[in-house]
Amino acid sequence: MQRLTYFAASLLLLLLGACTKEKTAPGTASLTIINAIPGSRSLITNFNDGRPINYYLANEIRYNTFLLSNRISSYSGRTPLALYHYPDTTDKSKPMFNLVVDLPIGSMHTLFLAGTLTQPDTLFVRDVIPYHPLGDSSCGFRFVNLSPGSAPVKVTIARKNGPPVVSTLPFKRVTGFLNYPVNAAQEDMAFEFRDVATDRLIATFPVEGIHNPVPGTNSPWAYKNYTLALVGLPDGTNGQEQTILSISY
Known part of the structure; x- marks a missing residue:
């Protein structure tokens, strides 16, 4: 009886471990966002499908600037991305961009925010980086x-x-x-x-x-x-x- 109990407990641990492995994130992609819209204030990223977020979770994308915060490596697959003018990121604010970007695992992309304040535009490219x-x-x-x-x-x-x-x-x-x-x-x-x-x-x-x-x-x-x-x-x-x-x- 004791042996059966030990065997059942071991089997349960193995099953739980298998379930845990199945839920492990398979990988992420790299996304660089560049703000090239003249006259634009800083833009704040929202990967929360448009719902309000805490500022410490957001990336600030400044006009005509490249910093480490422009590069994001936390997401993969079809990913919702809204960009708001700082500091307008509340539930009553309207994003300047409301996009869905396709980020295959292990890929690198750059999202160029282009155009003007009245006619914003985007250029989304897959980066093939030479070695x-x-x-x-x-x-x-x-x-x-x-x-x-x-x-x-x-x-x-x-x-x-x-x-x-x-x-x-x-x-x-x-x-x-x-x-x-x-x-x-x-x-x-x-x-x-x-x-x-x-x-x-x-x-x-x-x-x-x-x-x-x-x-x-x-x-x-x-x-x-x-x-x-x-x-x-x-x-x-x-x-x-x-x-x-x-x-x-």
Whole structure:
């Protein structure tokens, strides 16, 4: 009888353990959110299907800014996401965005919040991040146009002849990652965003310190990947000028 009781208790523990394993979360995805809406206040995330949340659970997404709080790795699958202007996150507030994002387990995505305050828009892309093996000192850059109302732009490298890096980049268009060497022979460079039709220089992003005596040593660029986003308004003023935002991956 005692043996049967011991056996039954052991079987119950095994069953409970199996149930516990079945309920374990299978994994998450990575979601980067970028606020490129000129004139926007900070936006607060709500993954609670629109219901009110506590502020300490939210991420603050500032305009034209990339911080660690822009990257979220707690969710997967079809995920509801509402974004509210700070501090309006009560049950009587209306979100600026009310979305459902599809985040397969293990994937990486970036949600670009674009457009204007009166006509907000989004660009949701799956991130395919290049791998830079040790011994192959390199870095990756991709480019996106998030400037509402801008004509198509091109991307060139300052003081370098030849075809542009990107020949045309309309609003809400993003490129793939392009690899560049990081070594002692590589000179510092600067990416230029220019108007396709007029060649007018819009904004410049310098890539300084890309070369080092020992390849890849102490370089801020080696083995890393970046998105360079053109944000702001054509002829914008008071913090809404066209600039380039760097997003690291």
